[in-house]
Amino acid sequence: MITKKWFFGKGREEEAFDLFTLFDRKERGLVGLNDIKSVFNQYLDINISDNDILEFIEEADGDKDGYLSQNEFFTKLGYQ
Numbered sequence: 001m002i003t004k005k006w007f008f009g010k011g012r013e014e015e016a017f018d019l020f021t022l023f024d025r026k027e028r029g030l031v032g033l034n035d036i037k038s039v040f041n042q043y044l045d046i047n048i049s050d051n052d053i054l055e056f057i058e059e060a061d062g063d064k065d066g067y068l069s070q071n072e073f074f075t076k077l078g079y080q
């Protein structure tokens with residue numbers, strides 16, 4: 001399970017925004033399974049399963065559309 005500690009965790013809003021931008025590669029304002037997978041594969045040496053990512057999305061996905069909006073993402077990571 002992914003938790004805050006996997007990320008940079010300094011809790012500043014600016015960092016949260018940078019992080020979201022990193023995941024939101026298509027600039028849709030939404031982050032989904034494939035977006036998160038790409039970032040993990042490209043930047044992090046972490047072996048993570050689709051199920052782990054889906055679990056993370058599901059936990060944070062307030063409106064249950066299968067994607068994380070900026071607000072949902074920030075809330076999940078404890079930035080707001």
Ligand SMILES: [Ca+2]
Nearest residue numbers: 063065067069
């Ligand atoms: Ca959502």
